[in-house]
Amino acid sequence: MNFQLLLIFSASLAVESLFCGPANHIEDIGSYTVIFFGETSEGVFIDCTGMLIPSLNSNETHTDTVITTRYCLQSENHNNIKVLPMILFQLMGPHGNNKILRIYLPNKNVTRRSKTQPQPNIAIVKLRNSFRISSYCLPLCLPEQNEMLSPSISNCIFYRFAEFDHVISFLPLKMNILSHQQCKSTIRNVKIDSSSQICGEEQSDGTQLDTDYHKDMILEGFPLICLKNERAYLYGVQDWLQTTKAGENYKPVVLFTAVSAFINSINLFLNDSIADI
Known part of the structure; x- marks a missing residue:
C-alpha cells in the first residue's frame, strides 16, 4: 500500500x-x-x-x-x-x-x-x-444544505489513515462519484438513501480499497473531500465499504454519509x- x-x-x-x-x-x-x-x-x-x-x-x-x-x-x-x-x-x-x-x-x-x-x-x-x-x-469548507454531489465531479479524494509507531500516514484515493442508480446496481440488495448518502468507487483500475482490515489502519473518521471553486469541501465521511467481489470488473464501493444532509x-x-x- x-x-x-x-x-x-x-x-x-x-x-x-x-x-x-x-x-x-x-x-x-x-x-x-x-x-x-x-x-x-x-x-x-x-x-x-x-x-x-x-x-x-x-x-x-x-x-x-x-x-x-x-x-x-x-x-x-x-x-x-x-x-x-x-x-x-x-x-x-x-x-x-x-x-x-x-x-x-x-x-x-x-x-x-x-x-x-x-x-x-x-x-x-x-x-x-x-x-x-x-x-x-x-x-x-462545508457544502450547502442538501447540496447534491454530481457524478460529473472528478476531483474528489477519499483519505484513509494508518498509524505506524505513532507516525500517521495517509492514503489518498481519487474517487468516481456514482449516481443513485449506478450505486443501486452495484451494491444490489443494500438499501441506500440518496438524500444522506454518497456512493463512490476508486478511479484507479488497480484498487487499494480492499485493505480494510490492514493491521495499522485507523478504523474511523475517513473523509471524502472535493475541490470546488479552488476550495476544499468536506462532502462526506465513510459509512461503510463493500469489498465483496462481484465479477471480473469488480471495484470496491464506498458509501459515505453526506455532510450536506x-x-x-x-x-x-x-x-x-x-x-x-
Whole structure:
C-alpha cells in the first residue's frame, strides 16, 4: 500500500487566505485533520481522525468544531478522549489537554432513511478549547444544505489513515462519484438513501480499497473531500465499504454519509438549539 507520510509546513500564512479549505493544502491533509486519542499506563491509543470545520462566525481566527464518525465516539468515555491537530501530533507527539465539550449525533429522522437502515455515521464535536487557524490547523469548507454531489465531479479524494509507531500516514484515493442508480446496481440488495448518502468507487483500475482490515489502519473518521471553486469541501465521511467481489470488473464501493444532509442541524447544534448526547 502506498501510504504517504504527512508533509509538515512551517510557513506562517495570512488567516484570510487560510480560513476555509485552501486548495493548495489538499495534498497535506494533516492541516485539516485532528486526532482523537487516549493515554493510559500502557501507552497512547488513537481512536479515530476528524476534520476541522469553521466555527459559526466566519471572521473567527480560531475553530473549535470537528466532524468525525458516530462509530468512533458513541461508546467511548468522552472525558478520557483528547484532541490534537494531526500535524502537531506529528511534530510534538501526544500532548495537551483539549477534550470534547459536546457531541451531536444526527438522527436518521432528518433523512429519508428507512426504519431498517442504520443511523447516519456522522458526529459533530464541539471542543472545550479552540485551535488557532494556521498552516497547521485549517477548517474545511462545508457544502450547502442538501447540496447534491454530481457524478460529473472528478476531483474528489477519499483519505484513509494508518498509524505506524505513532507516525500517521495517509492514503489518498481519487474517487468516481456514482449516481443513485449506478450505486443501486452495484451494491444490489443494500438499501441506500440518496438524500444522506454518497456512493463512490476508486478511479484507479488497480484498487487499494480492499485493505480494510490492514493491521495499522485507523478504523474511523475517513473523509471524502472535493475541490470546488479552488476550495476544499468536506462532502462526506465513510459509512461503510463493500469489498465483496462481484465479477471480473469488480471495484470496491464506498458509501459515505453526506455532510450536506445535516448542515441545518449542525448550525442549530452550534447555536445551542439542539441538545447534545
